Amino acid sequence: MPPKRKKADNSAMRELKGDLKAGTPKPVYLFYGEEAFLRDYYLDKLKALILPDGLEDFNLHAARGKECSLDWIEQAVDCLPMMSRRTLVTVTDFDLFAQGEKGRDRLMELLGALPEYCTLVFVYDLLSPRLDGRSKLLALLKKLGGVVDFQRQDGEQLTDWICRQFKKAGKSIDTRDAGYLVFLCGDLMHDLSSEIGKIAAYCPHDRVTREDIDALAVPKVDAVAFKMTDALAGKDFDRAASVLADLLHARESPVMILSVMGKYFRQLYTARLYLDAGRTKGEYMELWGMRGGYMEQQAQRLLDAARRFSPAWCRYAVRRCAEADAAVKSAPRGQDGEVLTALLVELASGRRAAV
Numbered sequence: 424m425p426p427k428r429k430k431a432d433n434s435a436m437r438e439l440k441g442d443l444k445a446g447t448p449k450p451v452y453l454f455y456g457e458e459a460f461l462r463d464y465y466l467d468k469l470k471a472l473i474l475p476d477g478l479e480d481f482n483l484h485a486a487r488g489k490e491c492s493l494d495w496i497e498q499a500v501d502c503l504p505m506m507s508r509r510t511l512v513t514v515t516d517f518d519l520f521a522q523g524e525k526g527r528d529r530l531m532e533l534l535g536a537l538p539e540y541c542t543l544v545f546v547y548d549l550l551s552p553r554l555d556g557r558s559k560l561l562a563l564l565k566k567l568g569g570v571v572d573f574q575r576q577d578g579e580q581l582t583d584w585i586c587r588q589f590k591k592a593g594k595s596i597d598t599r600d601a602g603y604l605v606f607l608c609g610d611l612m613h614d615l616s617s618e619i620g621k622i623a624a625y626c627p628h629d630r631v632t633r634e635d636i637d638a639l640a641v642p643k644v645d646a647v648a649f650k651m652t653d654a655l656a657g658k659d660f661d662r663a664a665s666v667l668a669d670l671l672h673a674r675e676s677p678v679m680i681l682s683v684m685g686k687y688f689r690q691l692y693t694a695r696l697y698l699d700a701g702r703t704k705g706e707y708m709e710l711w712g713m714r715g716g717y718m719e720q721q722a723q724r725l726l727d728a729a730r731r732f733s734p735a736w737c738r739y740a741v742r743r744c745a746e747a748d749a750a751v752k753s754a755p756r757g758q759d760g761e762v763l764t765a766l767l768v769e770l771a772s773g774r775r776a777a778v
Contacts, residue, residue, distance in 0.1 A: 435571045442569075443468050448509075449568035450537045453519070455547035456573035460612035465571070466513070466544065473511045473542055481505040484512045488549075491517035493529055500533070500541045508540065515546040519560065520553050527560050534563055575610050578602060578714030584612065585619065589631060592623035596631040602718060603633055606649075607642045644675050648683035656691060656728040660771045667767055677751045677759040684766075685744040692737035694729035740770055 442448050448469060454462050474482050484499040491514050499512045522530060537543060545564075554561055554570075564570050576584065585601040596604075608618050622631055622639045651666035670680055690711060697707045708714070708722045729737070747766045751759045 435569045436573075438569050439465060439571050443472060446472060448473060448542045450541070451534055451543045451545075451564060451568035453545045453547075453552070453564050453568070453570045454573065455552050456571070457575050458573040458612060459548065460616060461576075462546070462573040465573075466546065469542065469544065470511060473507075473509045475507050478505065478507055482507045482510045484510065485515070486513075486517075487515040488517075491515070493522070493526060493533075496543070497533060500537060500543055504540050510541050512541060512543045513546055514544070515548055516550045517545065518550060518552075519545055520555065520558065531560055531563055534567060537567075576612065578605070578718050581605055581610055581612070581615075585615065588616065588619045589623060592619070594623045594626060594629060594631050599720065600631065600633050600636065602720075604636050604640065606718075606721065607636060607646045608640055609643045609646075644670065644679060645683045648675075648680045649687060651680075652684050652687040653724065653728075655767065655770060656687075656731075663771070664764075664767060667763060671760045671763070677763050678748065680763060681744060681748045681751060681766075685741065685748065688737065688740040688744055690725050691729050691732065692734070692741050694725045695732060695734050695737045698726065698729055699734065743769065 439452070443465070452469075454466065456462060470479070470483065482504050484502060486495055486499070496512070496514060496517075500510075502510060504510045519530065520527075534543075561570065582598045582601040582605065585604060586596055586598060589596045589601075604615065604618065608614055618640045622635060625639055626635045647666060647670060651663050651670070654660075654663040654666065667680075671677070693710065694707060697710075704719075704722055704726060707726065708718065711722070713719070713722050743766060747762055750762045754762055
């Protein structure tokens with residue numbers, strides 16, 4: 424079973440939006456999280472709020488990675504603003520919580536005495552912060568400013584954002600097709616933004632359709648592998664084999680392909696169990712964290728496919744994917760694709776035998 428998702432705490436994000444709307448930035452922020460597009464968007468908003476046009480070079484002090492040090496931060500926050508009320512200091516990929524006891528004490532002293540004219544932003548890009556709820560430094564960051572986790576957006580938020588982006592580009596798109604774009608290209612806004620720009624530029628008509636997406640977008644490998652397994656479950660064995668051949672020809676990782684296959688058959692198995700238990704589609708979607716119009720379609724397809732299989736066959740398919748994963752990881756170089764091909768043939772013949 425998939426793990427239950429924890430409810431996201433968006434209070435820090437709401438406070439950041441409030442700060443920007445009121446024009447009153449806090450003294451210090453810590454920005455981190457998977458959604459780099461949102462992180463950069465709000466960092467740009469802070470820059471626009473704090474830095475006068477044409478004077479950014481004088482009032483923005485930025486350092487990244489090895490350029491960062493406690494000495495540099497202390498000097499940067501002490502720099503007086505030039506023809507401006509405020510300065511902005513951004514520190515990217517400086518591990519706040521790995522400075523040792525003396526370093527943390529020094530940081531806490533610095534944060535407690537930040538000049539009124541300075542806003543200091545710690546940005547985690549390539550590094551991931553090791554946040555410890557017992558840390559006095561983390562508690563001080565939360566007290567003085569905001570610790571903002573830029574999380575992946577859920578299905579409804581993401582599809583709404585996609586529709587708005589297409590509208591800005593002079594196009595329209597159905598929410599279900601927006602959800603299909605997420606399925607095909609992933610749920611990171613940075614990747615989606617480039618695909619939206621490309622589709623909007625080359626789509627010959629005002630309304631973007633699923634055919635346009637298939638023709639213009641570059642799908643993630645896991646979406647292609649999911650389609651392959653979906654074809655297998657739908658009796659389209661020739662299409663499943665063709666997709667697998669294309670994936671292997673493109674030198675995609677058999678381990679990754681098996682990971683997607685394994686997830687699909689786990690979803691199929693739980694769909695079969697939910698059908699037998701009389702559970703609803705909504706409960707099934709909640710189990711797998713499926714949100715948004717296209718995800719509802721995917722859930723229905725899985726439930727419909729599950730009706731054609733017995734629980735025993737679904738359990739068998741899950742087990743064989745796990746065994747194949749172990750076999751691929753131990754196979755000699757160049758033979759891992761053969762394991763995948765043999766699994767596809769086995770599951771195809773096993774499906775016929777199970778009906």
